[in-house]
Amino acid sequence: MLVAKLLARELAEAGAAFVFGIPGKESLRFCAELAEVGITFVGARHETQAVMMADGYWRATGRIGVALVAQGAGLSNAIGGMACAARARSGVVVVTGDLLKADAATGPSSEALMELKGINTRVACESVFVDYVRPASGEAAHAEIRAALTRARAGRTVALAFPSDIFSAEAVEQQELPAYDAQAEAAAPSPDDVEMIAELLTSGFTARRPLVIAGKGAVRSGAIPAIRRFAEATGALLATSLPARSSFAGDPFNVGVCGTLSTSVGSGLIARADCVIAFGASLNPFTTYGQSVFAKDAQIVHVDINEAALGKYLVPAMGVVGDAGLTAEALTTAVLSRGGRREGYRSAEIAAQLAEFDPAAEFTDQSTDEFIDPRTLMVELDRVLPSARTLVVDAGLHLHNACSFLQVERPEDFIFPVDSLAIGLGMGAAVGAAFARVRDLTVLEVGDGGLMMALGDLDTAIRHRLPIVVVVSNDEAWGAEAQHLNLLGESDDFVRLPTPSLAELAVAMGAEGYTIRSRGDIEVVADRLREPLSGPIVLDCRVHPDIQPESFEFDYAGVFAK
Structure with missing residues (x-):
């Protein structure tokens, strides 16, 4: 049995249902084996979003999430998602290649190859606190795969990095490895x-x-x-x-x-x-x-x-x-x-x-003909969206209002992929969560900057017809930076970025799109949400750019600035 087939089998035994990613030439044989063990491969558009899909799947289910990225440049693209997953202690396995062959761990030619490809796999993984496992041979692969997946099931983010000649090597099956269902006894207090x-x-x-x-x-x-x-x-x-x-x-x-x-x-x-x-x-x-x-x-x-x-x-x-x-x-x-x-x-x-207590009574609506107050937006969306929802909130200024006014019924329905404080990771997490809960509605709340970073994987949601409502708090700016500059009394012109019509862009990509500027626009969406979704809906919500969340000065001018 080849290592590629053994890995697919072990993933299935560990409870993996999906592999999200972008393959490289070294992992094509592995991808071909997935269907044989009942695992669905989901092609992503960007490696970091693939890792966040695996992360979102783990957060929504508690089951192992798996991402596949190519060696070298592919892993470079995945680092942002890996940092977020590792800091959240998500049970994610990132399957990748290692630039070095198993029999060439050092030497001028290997160093030259890493310089050309631009990354040292071990250093990259360890720099973002991801466990690094590198099967060194077909004989060692089984035990090391089992160890890596066991760590992931326990809530670790693990990179399983195969030297380029190991995926196609013959594996030696080990008969006495620990079972995946072994549970560590919970620690009682003194x-x-x-x-x-x-x-x-x-x-x-x-x-x-x-x-x-x-x-x-x-x-x-x-x-x-x-x-x-x-x-x-x-x-x-x-x-x-x-x-x-x-x-x-x-x-x-x-x-x-x-x-x-x-x-x-x-x-x-x-x-x-x-x-x-x-x-x-x-x-x-x-x-x-x-x-x-x-x-x-x-x-x-x-x-x-x-x-x-x-x-x-x-x-x-x-x-x-x-x-x-x-x-x-x-x-x-x-x-x-x-x-x-x-x-x-x-x-x-x-x-x-x-x-x-009524949270809507805590503020005075400052909507205009052109912009909707972001607090009013969230209060009204909370009213019209189905209460049974999975809510994913991306990082950024907008999260304050989303987390204050958009409710969920259970803690496991709230997915908050901001552990590395990076914007743009919510799209992948929402896709992963939607695969986990395909019969339920997933709501992604994201800023315009974050959505534009992850626009390629809106296509992934469209291709798979996932029921996701993408709520874009669009202030046509890097909102937190604009507010921070305002606090400093400086011009914010250079962080104001005109945004195209995201509703029209969504339609061009094959989704539904609506522009929200008023309560009346929300009622149109409310009527649409009474019908089943056959794919994503993007709400381009033109929010008032000058309304600052109450906790902004502490979070951004205080903690984030340090």
């Missing part, structure tokens, strides 16, 4: 840590206004139900980091996102908490608003499976290493054993405050 937190919550200090924050780690570990029970037992209000938004949707004591995108009612309640227990959330500056979101004397407890995450951004009063779900369950038991449920921060008055 009993002493559990007792200390229970003491903090029930006696001595006695937290009267506790707050629980769930992060992406808690969502991925399936800990949300256990965290909710813990909050009920302690009388804690519930909040999330942005990537974990909607974890507690429908709960009467859910204050929403904590940090720069907190609502006015939420931020007021968060600031009064006297004890904060965070599960699987990094507590980065966006979640803590630069550590200013909490009261100065609030006791911070940080629970994370990864010890290195404790104190990375904010030094807690107490750091606990443990699985979020197991820790929440142990804490609930310990608290209840000390006298039963507590009212804590859960009063009828606070429940009423949260129930009565």
